[in-house]
Amino acid sequence: MAAQKFRYLKRTGKIFLGKKEMLVDDDRDNWRMPMETVGTGSLASLTTALRSSTEGDHYWTSPELHLSTYPEDGFDPRYGSFHPIHIGLDTNGLYIEVNIGDIDLNEVDEHIIGAHLRPMLDRVGAQFIQAIFDVSNGYAYMEVQVRPLVRGKTVRDAWQIGEDMVELLTCINNGHLTAETAFDLTLAGKVELLVGHRESDWLEAKSLGYDLDGDAGQIELAQDVARFANGSTSGLLVIGLATKKSKGIETITSVLPSGTAFPESRYLGAIDRKLFPPIAGIKVQNVQIITKDGRAGHILAILVPAQPEESKPLLVHGAIVGAKVEGAFISIIQRRGEESIPTRPEAIHATIAAGRALLRQGKIPREGQPTPVALPPS
Structure with missing residues (x-):
């Protein structure tokens, strides 16, 4: 209007x-x-x-x-x-x-x-x-x-x-806090305000960055991002925060900045390569900070906005089975609280069957309903 x-x-x-x-x-x-x-x-x-x-x-x-x-x-x-x-x-x-x-x-x-x-x-x-x-x-x-x-x-x-x-x-x-407000605080150099907060369905902390030189690290990063993207709310992944688990609850305990800057483009590139469809509105930001005790360093903040329902589930190209990387596999992961839950085979089959039925019947979904998406060849 x-x-x-x-x-x-x-x-x-x-x-x-x-x-x-x-x-x-x-x-x-x-x-x-x-x-x-x-x-x-x-x-x-x-x-x-x-x-x-x-x-x-x-x-x-x-x-x-x-x-x-x-x-x-x-x-x-x-x-x-x-x-x-x-x-x-x-x-x-x-x-x-x-x-x-x-x-x-x-x-x-x-x-x-x-x-x-x-x-x-x-x-x-x-x-x-x-x-x-x-x-x-x-x-x-x-x-x-x-x-x-x-x-x-x-x-x-x-x-x-x-x-x-x-x-x-x-x-x-x-x-x-929410994912968006916590992201803003992080960019303002106030990441220490996250100390004391629990990991949740919108917040995850990592003390160390991902090894992006091999498939295993890229798949792990993509899975952590997909956990938020397949959920119902925006999520924030912050690298450079230490956590401690007590009575089953993971809580952020301190800021552990990296001595070197995080390569934003490599992180975003790995996410783009390993996730389908692409995540709308994702933000990957390296932040230079000085902690209260005077330590200078870098943290990385990844904001994953809530995704349209018609884009879900987001698929990760590759899976880690035991210690072995299976590049031809796909994985579908969601986040519940601070834990991850896999999508059950019957749920995946039901979604694919519904889409194939619509295609077979020549029906076009009404506005607001999911649109069938063709997966690229592996």
Whole structure:
């Protein structure tokens, strides 16, 4: 859907998106609307509308659009619940602001927040502006502002940046992580924040890199990546972390950086050669770090995004049977918690039989259903 334009009508003092009027809170000069209403509005036109709404105002304050998840039907700007994401305008342009509460002011400062956010912001072309910390009635909170790209972007795009910021800052605050946020922390040189976390269905740690000179190491790498790709959520594989197993639970205990950089292209090449179909959106990143005890070195982070169902199962070319490499075999592996589970023969047969039945009947799957994929010759 094409982006819609915000417009400010000077004679009425109101902002519209199409025929929808933006509502103003009675107590403050802020515009308030549900995301359902304004998500398709362009940021460029919002900038113009907000700037026009302040022309001639001798007591100019930064106007903001406060966003709500409340349904459009029956929305009231005075009582609707609002997300901690605002889009505002200052003298330098549009900004996104998020509010995070219940923080420990002794543990964070503006430079730490900027470092945590920078990898994520770099991915979307946004810039860190500032983090403001305050206490109100004994409640500590912070307001974080970033400046997004405006051209060709919508309110929904800005909202997504704000959502990612909230998730990343919240996980820093309470220790909850996902593959994506942990990847961002790793790229920011904060991989030590993973120490103490358990391996899980989205996180695996390796102390040493893979031997990519032979098939065995390449197959092992491909299988570890396929475990995530065949699952239901994104996964993160980090090389350069020590673990310890206790009562059946593998926990990250320390950072063990390599003295030399990891060859990103060789890792990605091995994954591409040994996995079919290719993994969409995979990221392989060497990161130079300095640990708390002053050790300098490198770690490797591999982010495996959740894959479309129609691409599954991803197949590994080759298998390791005992100590022997079987290059003509294929293997299908999934991850459950921190363990791996093989796909049972009857499940593989059922999938192949279903695909062959569709081909034989000449049926084309409806949109959203898996499409049969022909395997390349071995």
